[in-house]
Amino acid sequence: MLEELLRKEEASIKKKHLSERYGLEMTTDIAEKTNVMCNLSEVVLEKGIEKGVEKGIDSTIENMLTSGSFTDEQICVATGKTMDYIIEFKKGIKNK
Secondary structure (H helix, E strand, O other): OHHHHHOOOOHHHHHHHHHHHHOOOOOHHHHHHHHHHHHHHHHHHHHHHHHHHHHHHHHHHHHHHHHOOOOHHHHHHHHOOOHHHHHHHHHHHHOO
């Protein structure tokens, strides 16, 4: 049932599947709880995507810095990060 809640579908479709596939009676209380769980799964998914994007940007910054072919300004433009972010990032690389 959990996989039904985590699917990228509208809550109404998820509730329909839960009712049809698992015989879950959609009382008002269960429908409300299902909405909450569906919203939570969407938030978790979005946070995961955001985190993945940030890791990708950080990986790009590290690659650009270690290549020595890019200025800090070019890295800012390419990644959309501020100069302060790049400076702090460089400090973090040195501390590894």
